[in-house]
Amino acid sequence: xxxxxxxxxxxxxxxxxxxxxxxxxxxxxxxxxxxxxxxxxxxxxxxxxxxxxxxxxxxxxxxxxxxxxxxxxxxxxxxxxxxxxxxxxxxxxxxxxxxxxxxxxxxxxxxxxxxxxxxxxxxxxxxxxxxxxxxxxxxxxxxxxxxxxxxxxxxxxxxxxxxxxxxxxxxxxxxxxxxxxxxxxxxxxxxxxxxxxxxxxxxxxxxxxxxxxxxxxxxxxxxxxxxxxxxxxxxxxxxxxxxxxxxxxxxxxxxxxxxxxxxxxxxxxxxxxxxxxxxxxxxxxxxxxxxxxxxxxxxxxxxxxxxxxxxxxxxxxxxxxxxxxxxxxxxxxxxxxxxxxxxxxxxxxxxxxxxxxxxxxxxxxxxxxxxxxxxxxxxxxxxxxxxxxxxxxxxxxxxxxxxxxxxxxxxxxxxxxxxxxxxxxxxxxxxxxxxxxxxxxxxxxxxxxxxx
RNA sequence: GGCGGCAUGGCCAAGUGGUUAAGGCAGAGGUUUGCAAAACCUUUAUCCUCAGUUCGACUCUGAGUGCCGCCUCCA
Numbered sequence: 067x068x069x070x071x072x073x074x075x076x077x078x079x080x081x082x083x084x085x086x087x088x089x090x091x092x093x094x095x096x097x098x099x100x101x102x103x104x105x106x107x108x109x110x111x112x113x114x115x116x117x118x119x120x121x122x123x124x125x126x127x128x129x130x131x132x133x134x135x136x137x138x139x140x141x142x143x144x145x146x147x148x149x150x151x152x153x154x155x156x157x158x159x160x161x162x163x164x165x166x167x168x169x170x171x172x173x174x175x176x177x178x179x180x181x182x183x184x185x186x187x188x189x190x191x192x193x194x195x196x197x198x199x200x201x202x203x204x205x206x207x208x209x210x211x212x213x214x215x216x217x218x219x220x221x222x223x224x225x226x227x228x229x230x231x232x233x234x235x236x237x238x239x240x241x242x243x244x245x246x247x248x249x250x251x252x253x254x255x256x257x258x259x260x261x262x263x264x265x266x267x268x269x270x271x272x273x274x275x276x277x278x279x280x281x282x283x284x285x286x287x288x289x290x291x292x293x294x295x296x297x298x299x300x301x302x303x304x305x306x307x308x309x310x311x312x313x314x315x316x317x318x319x320x321x322x323x324x325x326x327x328x329x330x331x332x333x334x335x336x337x338x339x340x341x342x343x344x345x346x347x348x349x350x351x352x353x354x355x356x357x358x359x360x361x362x363x364x365x366x367x368x369x370x371x372x373x374x375x376x377x378x379x380x381x382x383x384x385x386x387x388x389x390x391x392x393x394x395x396x397x398x399x400x401x402x403x404x405x406x407x408x409x410x411x412x413x414x415x416x417x418x419x420x421x422x423x424x425x426x427x428x429x430x431x432x433x434x435x436x437x438x439x440x441x442x443x444x445x446x447x448x449x450x451x452x453x454x455x456x457x458x459x460x461x462x463x464x465x466x467x468x469x470x471x472x473x474x475x476x477x478x479x480x481x482x483x484x485x486x487x488x489x490x491x492x493x494x495x496x497x498x499x500x501x502x503x504x505x506x507x508x509x510x511x512x513x514x515x516x517x518x
Numbered sequence: 519g520g521c522g523g524c525a526u527g528g529c530c531a532a533g534u535g536g537u538u539a540a541g542g543c544a545g546a547g548g549u550u551u552g553c554a555a556a557a558c559c560u561u562u563a564u565c566c567u568c569a570g571u572u573c574g575a576c577u578c579u580g581a582g583u584g585c586c587g588c589c590u591c592c593a
Contacts, residue, residue: 078522098593111593141591224588230520231589247589273591295593299522302592325593326523332585336592363542364531368524369586379530379543386542389556418532427532430541440557489552496554507555514555 067126070420072291073367075299075322076223080422083321085290091127092285093119094319096277096294096302097179099136100160101145104167105342106361106372107328107335111295113358114325114366116173117456118293121419124455131176132284134277135161138183138270143259153260167345170354171361172457180284182276186262189271189279192309193251193264201312202251205242210252210266212274215245217308223322224300249305251275274305281318282310292319296367297334299324326369328361335372343372355460356381362456365426383433387453390436391446391463398444408445411435415452425456467517473502477513480506 070083085091095115098108122129136142137157146153161179168175193210196202201216214220214228221228228247250272255261261268281289294303303322310318328335335342348357351374360380364370400408411431418427432452439445453459480495499506505518 096593099591105593107593109593114593139591224521226521226589228589296523296587297592300588301590327587327593329586334587334592338591368531371530375543376530382544383530383542393556424532426530426542427540430532433541437558484552487552493553505555508551508553509556 068416068420070122070125071422072321072323073422074320075324078225081321083290085127086288086320089126089128091122091129091291092289093122093129093131093291093293094277094281094285094289095131095133095176095292096298097134097136098160098164099139099141100157100164101139101142102160102337103163103344103346105335105337105344106348106357107295107342109167109171109345109357110328110361110370111325112168112173113171113361115293115323116171117362117425118323118366118423119174120455120457121423125416125420130285132178132180132280133176134180134182134280135164136273136276137161137181138260139273163346167349170349171345171358172355172460174457178284180280182271185276185279185283186271188283189275190252190262190264192275192279192313193266193271195313196251196309199312203244204266207242208254208267209242209250210272211243211248212251212305212308213244214247214249214308217312219311220308221304223304223307226300247301249274249301251309274302275309277302278306278310278318282314287314287316289319291321291323293323293325296324296326323366325366326364328370328372330372332371348377352377352381353461355458356384359384359458362425363429366423384458387432387436387449387458388461388463390439391450391459394439394443394446396447396450398446400444401442404438404442404445407438408435408448411438412448412452419455428456465516469504469515470502473499473504473515476502477506477515481513 067089071080072083073079074081083091093115095112098104119129119131135157138153142153142157145151146156149156151159193202196212197204197210200213202210202212205211231247251274252264252266252269252271254267254269259270261270281292292303292306299322307318310316330341330343333339333341345357356377360377361370363380363383370376411434415428415431415435418424418431421427432449435445435449435452439449450459450463476495476499480492480499483489483491483495496506499515500518503518504515507514507516
């Protein structure tokens with residue numbers, strides 16, 4: 067097991083990962099609210115944490131990854147009404163859509179995907195516990211609220227002083243709240259809305275309650291890492307911490323990790339502003355692995371500027387690595403004097419990853435290795451193995467497309483023409499081969515046909 | 519207004535208190551090749567501004583400027 071340093075949002079510092087249980091890492095990632103297809107911002111988050119999980123696994127940690135689906139909330143109810151779809155059908159549809167997208171991106175499945183609606187009794191128990199401890203109260207509007215004034219460390223994750231928050235920034239200052247920052251734990255249902263019975267009447271849970279409950283129920287009272295998008299830090303994660311820690315006095319998570327945003331034209335990609343592309347949109351144009359590589363290239367905490375050009379560039383870069391794998395057969399003997407070079411690059415690659423998952427640094431070494439392999443025509447398997455850690459090289463290295471006889475014939479005719487120095491005919495044949503959907507490349511060992 | 523982050527060559531993007539400031543994409547030149555493709559070699563920066571700390575800062579501190587995010591649902 068290699069020591070790993072991770073930037074902890076809680077301390078705002080890089081810390082050594084010290085799992086509660088040796089060799090195991092419990093990782094909870096905030097999942098999506100399933101009322102629509104996922105956009106590139108979601109892809110960024112889940113590709114980032116997938117990479118993190120793969121690296122941890124490679125370094126010898128046994129990762130227990132749990133990720134929720136929020137399958138009940140206002141947006142789901144609204145969308146169900148708008149589209150005249152039963153809400154349960156809606157959520158099932160978009161859970162399916164999520165998995166399609168993640169499979170295309172090469173994201174490994176979590177160990178568990180708990181649904182919010184499967185944890186209603188546990189949420190009710192948590193809320194009741196908070197009421198009993200005088201940390202939650204029933205407002206005059208029948209909502210159950212969490213009272214942040216009774217939570218001493220409120221704000222510790224997002225590092226904000228509540229008095230300094232811009233008052234006008236909050237929409238709907240509800241008079242039923244004791245403090246405007248109090249948040250809803252339980253919400254009474256309107257007629258025809260999905261609802262569950264509770265001590266406070268028929269209703270549904272507030273948004274922040276599920277994660278705390280699931281972590282406790284599925285994983286234990288404290289976990290090693292809790293992750294999600296930068297935007298979840300406040301209020302979502304702050305509120306999770308408040309509930310969980312006020313009740314149990316145990317830390318909800320030791321390390322909090324947050325990924326940066328995808329931006330379009332230097333603005334956050336977001337559904338509310340409408341400037342987003344769905345994953346499915348982009349996959350119409352490029353392969354999943356190209357999109358994955360584009361999202362991976364940048365450190366997980368930095369913003370990514372989304373653009374067609376950027377994706378194309380990532381595709382070119384990835385192609386460079388694939389070319390090496392295609393051109394140099396695996397398991398060729400590496401010259402003895404080059405072995406230290408290979409080892410040094412491999413070590414540098416791993417060292418970078420162990421330092422807060424510095425993938426950009428690691429990729430630099432990967433490209434260096436690619437050049438080394440091309441130069442010495444050996445060592446392809448080392449590149450391949452390192453790429454596997456990042457979830458790359460899922461495409462077949464050798465084409466599995468069978469080459470039609472007539473194309474092979476044309477290629478052979480071209481060889482004859484070249485031998486006879488009839489280059490006009492040779493070029494003509496190459497054009498014909500290209501028109502048939504194949505590309506011909508000359509190598510010292512003869513021609514090579516690949517699908518174009 | 520409060521809090522947080524960022525500012526490195528045409529574009530993307532690592533990194534270090536002091537040797538030649540990674541890597542990718544694009545461009546230029548070259549080698550190889552009849553050509554093409556791939557590959558290889560060469561080539562493009564003093565790191566936003568100002569002040570300070572230091573023998574020495576791009577790397578630390580302060581101020582400034584610009585951009586982004588959160589404070590409202592959000593990966």
